[in-house]
Structures are given as structure tokens and as C-alpha cells.
Amino acid sequence: MVELTSSFELEFDALDQDHQKMVDQVNAIIKKIDAGNTDDCKALVADFVALSKRHFAREEALLVSVHYPDVEKHRKHHLDLNDKFDHMLEFAKMAPENDMACESLKKELVYFIMDDVITADLEFKDFLSQT
Ligand SMILES: [Fe+2]
Numbered sequence: 097m098v099e100l101t102s103s104f105e106l107e108f109d110a111l112d113q114d115h116q117k118m119v120d121q122v123n124a125i126i127k128k129i130d131a132g133n134t135d136d137c138k139a140l141v142a143d144f145v146a147l148s149k150r151h152f153a154r155e156e157a158l159l160v161s162v163h164y165p166d167v168e169k170h171r172k173h174h175l176d177l178n179d180k181f182d183h184m185l186e187f188a189k190m191a192p193e194n195d196m197a198c199e200s201l202k203k204e205l206v207y208f209i210m211d212d213v214i215t216a217d218l219e220f221k222d223f224l225s226q227t
């Protein structure tokens with residue numbers, strides 16, 4: 097399970113709320129897998145991917161609106177995560193018949209949310225605090 101401690105907060109409500117929703121969704125998926133309930137894994141992961149993409153779009157628009165200088169770099173970072181979405185969706189499809197896929201999916205989701213989403217965003221935390 098993933099828990100968002102205060103050191104992972106951007107102290108910018110709209111984005112922190114999105115991150116919390118994404119963490120909640122990851123935890124819900126992990127909980128289902130651990131309970132052996134993998135039938136709706138595919139739908140839940142598809143929802144998570146859609147939620148993540150909406151968040152990325154919202155975050156990029158916000159960074160543009162505050163004239164964050166490295167917005168293109170961060171947009172590219174988000175775009176590069178499309179491969180990871182493909183992996184997650186693939187693992188989720190296999191999850192009902194494949195324990196290895198379940199384990200890989202859980203790992204992929206946790207690394208994704210902690211490293212690629214939340215830690216990567218800490219780069220602009222100081223900038224946002226000055227806006
Ligand atoms: Fe974010």
C-alpha cells in the first residue's frame with residue numbers, strides 16, 4: 097500500500113488532491129489483487145490510466161499558466177510514461193490467469209505513482225510556492 101506523507105505534498109491543493117486520488121486508486125487495485133479478486137483489474141487499471149492522463153493535462157495547463165520555465169521538459173516526462181501505461185494495461189489483462197502479472201502490476205503501479213508522478217513533481221514545488 098502507498099501512503100502520501102507530507103514530504104510528498106506540493107502544498108498546492110489541486111495537484112495534491114489529484115495525487116491523493118491516484119494513490120487511492122492504486123491502493124484499491126492492490127487491495128483487490130491481494131484479495132484474489134482480479135476480474136475487474138483491467139477496467140480499474142484503464143480508469144487509473146485515464147485519471148492519470150487527465151491529471152497530467154491539468155498539471156501541464158497549470159504549469160503553463162504560471163510560466164514555469166521547464167514546462168516542456170515536464171510535458172516530455174509525462175509523454176514518456178505512455179510506455180508504462182501500456183505495460184500496466186498489458187499486465188492487467190493477464191492478471192486473472194497469471195500471478196506473475198499481478199505481482200508485476202503491483203510493483204509497476206507503486207513505482208509509477210511514487211517515482212514518476214509524485215517525486216518527479218517535487219521539481220517544481222519551490223517554483224509553485226513562489227507564485
Ligand atoms: Fe502530478
Ligand SMILES: [Fe+2]
Nearest residue numbers: 155213216217
Ligand atoms: Fe507531473
